[in-house]
Amino acid sequence: MIREVIVVEGKMDVAAVRRAVEADCIVTDGFRLRSRTVRDIRAAYEARGIIVLTDPDTVGERIRARLTEMFPRAKHAFIPAEDATNPSDGDVGVEQARPDAVRTALAVVHTPMERPAEEFSMRDLIRCGLTGAPDASARRAQIGRRLGLGFANAKTFLMRLNTYGITRAAFQSAVEELI
Known part of the structure; x- marks a missing residue:
């Protein structure tokens, strides 16, 4: 079980993460970040730490940047776009990633330096x-x-x-x- 809570964009991302590893997840529901969600993320950040795992696209990067502003010591994991793309329709996201790609990303997390x-x-x-x-x-x-x-x-x-x-x-x- 991964100690930190993994922050993802959507419910299908949670399913992809759980196919790969045993972990607790919080869903941002895209860029909205409701106050309740921010409270949940803050509680996880303070108690266990968080790993930000957003989609490798423009929206995912905007969400990551916003979360980094709010939670500067959060860890970050990245799935390369080619490992998170559905070949049949071109959709890009964590939910498209194979379990081995998720595990690889979570094995190399980075924490921003102060x-x-x-x-x-x-x-x-x-x-x-x-x-x-x-x-x-x-x-x-x-x-x-x-x-x-x-x-x-x-x-x-x-x-x-x-x-x-x-x-x-x-x-x-x-x-x-x-x-």
Whole structure:
């Protein structure tokens, strides 16, 4: 059983998580975040901790950002979009993920640092072809998968590298695996 409570967007996401692991979940019901839901999340955050596991899409990222503002020490797990996409209709979400993809995401959770390091800069991303190159988006997706950071645009990816305390060695190893 996972100690922390997993925060997901919808009821079908709860079903996907429970197919993969034994865990308690709280549903945000999308971006609404009713006051009752926020109280429930706060209680879980204070008592057991929470893991934010939102869909790898724009709405999921907005929900994640909002939850991060409210719960700055929450842990975060990311399922890569390609592992959370239904091939028959293109729907993207936690509910589409296979159990092994959910387990993999929950095995590599990240907690934001109180004072993010400035280990990486945009220069690092440019040097490694993670921005400003024709295949930069695909390369970031691959590195995000290896480091458990999910997919993000260059600015968000840089913020995640620094906020989640990714080491230079781990980053370099992930980059070398691309080559």
